Each structure stands twice: as structure tokens, then as C-alpha cells.
Amino acid sequence: MPKIVNHQKRKEQLAEAAWRVIRREGLEGLSVRRVADEAGMSLGSLRHYFDTHAELLAFSMRLVSQRVNERIEQLPFTGDARRDIEMIIAQLLPLDEQRLAEAELWLAFAGKAISDPAIRKMSLEMHDELYNGFRRMIDSLILNKLAKDGIDAEQETKELHALVDGLAVHRATFPERVREDDLMRIVSHHLNRLFKN
């Protein structure tokens, strides 16, 4: 493996160790020392990849979005707008262990975004990326004349975005209250109302 690839791969392994620390102990449990321990690496070796706590945190947060985007790019799109939209949204909801981890991390970041300006800035990037994704879905429904007449793309996007994030928070935090099969059933029911009959 070329050295540059190995370097990137090692950074991702350290970010995944950071994810485990955050999920177990919350964001305030995160320190470069804890992550080095979690990854079975010396603090000196970790410093070869991340100079500061802030760099490690920023990389770990961005890797969450990157993993979601990679999965979405690899989806077997069908050209059927309804099925394609449901496939994308399913990648954003905690429907397996990987997606549960992402939802828990997103919630930990959101919970600190108000009191921590650096986390807020990165959370806003994630928020905007998601918003833009939902907006493209709604715009494609309108463009392809699949949406009910007269729908307001901006309002519908904000509603769908809030619904999906709210469902992810509820399922990640209270799995005994919101079942896994509730998630796509509720999303699908919501989409029914946007599509022409």
C-alpha cells in the first residue's frame, strides 16, 4: 500500500477510535490520550497523524458525513424517483449498527453545537449538506411532475429534513420507544403525501 494511502487509512482508524470514545463517554470524554489508548497506539504515534485535539475532532466529524456520502454514491439507483429517494433516506436513519453510530455521533455534536463554536461550525456544514440533499430530492419530484401541485420546495425540504433528524434522534436515544420498522414506515407515509395520487 502506498505510504499516502496508509497514512489516510491510519487517520480513519484513529477517527473510528474517537467515535467509540464519544459514544461511550460523550464528547467531553474525548482527548488525544483516550483515543491513543482506544486505538492501542502511543500518544507520540498519534501526534504523527493529528497535532491537536481540535484536528482529531474535526477529522472525526467530517468522516461521519464522508462515510454516509460514500454509501449513497454506491446505491443501486433504479431511476424510480420514489424508490431512489427512500433508498437515500434509509442511509440517513439508524437502521443498522453503522448508521446507529452515525446518529449517536451526530446527536453528540448537535448537543455541543450551541456551547462550542468550533463544533457548531462543523455541525452547520453537516446540516447544510443534508439540507441540500433533501432539497435535490424535492426539486427532482417537482421537475419530474411527481409532486402534488403547488408544493413549496423550501418548506417541504425543511419539513422532511426536520422529520428525518427527529426520527434519528428518537430512535438513537430511545430505541424502546421508536422501533426500527417505524422509521421507514413513517418516512414512506410522509412521502405519500408529497406524491401525486
Added chain:
Amino acid sequence: MPKIVNHQKRKEQLAEAAWRVIRREGLEGLSVRRVADEAGMSLGSLRHYFDTHAELLAFSMRLVSQRVNERIEQLPFTGDARRDIEMIIAQLLPLDEQRLAEAELWLAFAGKAISDPAIRKMSLEMHDELYNGFRRMIDSLILNKLAKDGIDAEQETKELHALVDGLAVHRATFPERVREDDLMRIVSHHLNRLFKN
């Protein structure tokens, strides 16, 4: 003022000082010493009201729900189901400084609920209380034959609950992205779909 009332009032003032610390510094910034400082009280005096950090935190979390409930009980209900439901939901969304504080606190608690069992337990109580409130709204629509035929009360409740919490998170965290007047417009648009035409 009788001593017992004074005692309760002082506890609420300390909880409000705890809210300010949590909003400014996050939940991990909370300590009995920080709250005593914030309230301009000695640590010894604070201990007269709360023995432990856990007691102070539990009281502060429960006071959030209690304040929301008090406001809802005092609403000038009209008997018009649509207007009454919108009035209640408006009390749950960050539409003024008090409600913004509540949304920020709720988000800070939710962000720690996954990694902290005590916070999780109290967050679940808040979640259930809200769920039950939304369920009563949906049930009353069905009972009064105002809802569209064939709606599933449990699924509709979960959807409305996720939508309102998602909107509260978005507005509290990214006020530059979700405007204040988006909130009730989106809720009202969603309710339109539940009501018979």
C-alpha cells in the same frame, strides 16, 4: 412568604442558574460550585438545597418540563381543536427566549442521554410526557371526527413528535437556517394533511 414556598422558589432560582451554565458551557460545565457562583451564593448555602450534583441536575431537568406544562395549563383554550393544538405545539417550539432556552437544554440532555444512564432516564420521562401529549392531540382529532379517515394514531403521533423535536433542534442550533416563522408554518402545513378537507 411561608418558609416552604421560599425553599421551593430558591431551588428554582438555583435550577435557572444551572440552565445558564449548561447553555453557556454545555452539560459537562455543570458543577455545584459553578452554579453557586452563577447564583451568587456560597457553596455551603447551595448544599442546603441540593446535596449532590445529581440532585441539582435532576431538579433542573424536571423544571424544564414543569415550566412547559404550567404554560400549557394557562393557555386560553378556545374549544376549536385546530387552534388549540397549534397553541400547544407553539409552547414546545423555540419561539421566544424562554422556549429557546428550553430547546437548548433539551438538546444538551438528549446529546448526553446515550452515554449517561441517569440523564437518559430523565430524558425518557420527558420524551414519554411529550409523546403522551401528542397522542392526546391525535386521539382528540379522531374522536371528534376531524381527522382524515383511516389514520393510524400511533404512527401519526410518532411522526408529529419527531417533526416538532426535529424543528426545535434545527431552530435552536442553526437559527440562521430555520427562521422563527418557518416553525409554525411547517407545523400548520403538516396538520392540514391530518385534518379532513
